[in-house]
Amino acid sequence: MKSLGEMNLDKTTVSGSPHIGVFIFANNKVALVPPRLSRSTKRTIKETLEVDVIETTIAGTRIIGVLVAGNDRCLLLPRISSEDEIDHLKESLGRSIAIRVVKSKCTALGNLIVANNKAAIVSSEIEREVVREIESTLGVKAYVGAYAGTPAVGAIMVVNDSVGLVHPSLSDSEIAEIERRLGVKAGPATVNEGVEFIKSGAVINNKGVLLGSLTTGPEIMNIQAILG
Numbered sequence: 191m192k193s194l195g196e197m198n199l200d201k202t203t204v205s206g207s208p209h210i211g212v213f214i215f216a217n218n219k220v221a222l223v224p225p226r227l228s229r230s231t232k233r234t235i236k237e238t239l240e241v242d243v244i245e246t247t248i249a250g251t252r253i254i255g256v257l258v259a260g261n262d263r264c265l266l267l268p269r270i271s272s273e274d275e276i277d278h279l280k281e282s283l284g285r286s287i288a289i290r291v292v293k294s295k296c297t298a299l300g301n302l303i304v305a306n307n308k309a310a311i312v313s314s315e316i317e318r319e320v321v322r323e324i325e326s327t328l329g330v331k332a333y334v335g336a337y338a339g340t341p342a343v344g345a346i347m348v349v350n351d352s353v354g355l356v357h358p359s360l361s362d363s364e365i366a367e368i369e370r371r372l373g374v375k376a377g378p379a380t381v382n383e384g385v386e387f388i389k390s391g392a393v394i395n396n397k398g399v400l401l402g403s404l405t406t407g408p409e410i411m412n413i414q415a416i417l418g
């Protein structure tokens with residue numbers, strides 16, 4: 191494991207896949223991961239992000255990072271989550287983090303919402319009344335937006351409470367707007383040998399950043415420069 195100043199950095203896979211952000215959701219308290227991960231992978235996640243690791247499925251699938259969004263106050267789950275999954279998470283989390291099932295036609299919440307403990311940016315595809323619910327539940331201002339020509343705002347950036355990595359196609363003005371809205375310093379990056387949809391191969395919180403195993407040395411150097 192490398193250190194980025196006060197942040198940890200490591201590379202890993204999920205069941206052999208470098209697209210770790212598809213499968214993992216993390217905030218500063220917990221990481222939700224699919225069942226049956228190797229002990230070494232779970233240890234890497236736990237030590238790099240300095241969080242508790244909880245195994246679960248969402249909607250019977252392993253693509254937790256695609257389906258779940260949130261911050262340290264609340265996890266947002268899609269309406270297709272099962273009662274057993276919701277009960278399991280409530281039992282595992284106790285009172286430390288709230289859980290809210292989002293009643294939207296959209297279910298890929300992880301690809302459509304990016305949030306930290308300061309603010310959130312929500313896809314223009316999510317219904318206006320749901321945006322208000324998300325704002326109230328997360329306890330932060332929620333902005334509606336689309337960047338780099340896509341409404342999938344959660345797929346094109348990852349942020350913690352101070353820094354962010356964003357899709358290289360974002361303009362300087364788009365990056366500046368994201369920085370203002372989320373209260374972070376952000377920069378363009380790729381992962382896994384040139385993948386521009388950064389969420390697919392990066393998981394970040396205030397303690398560290400996990401990158402997909404195919405992320406190259408130059409990509410890591412760029413990310414280190416952005417994260418400081």
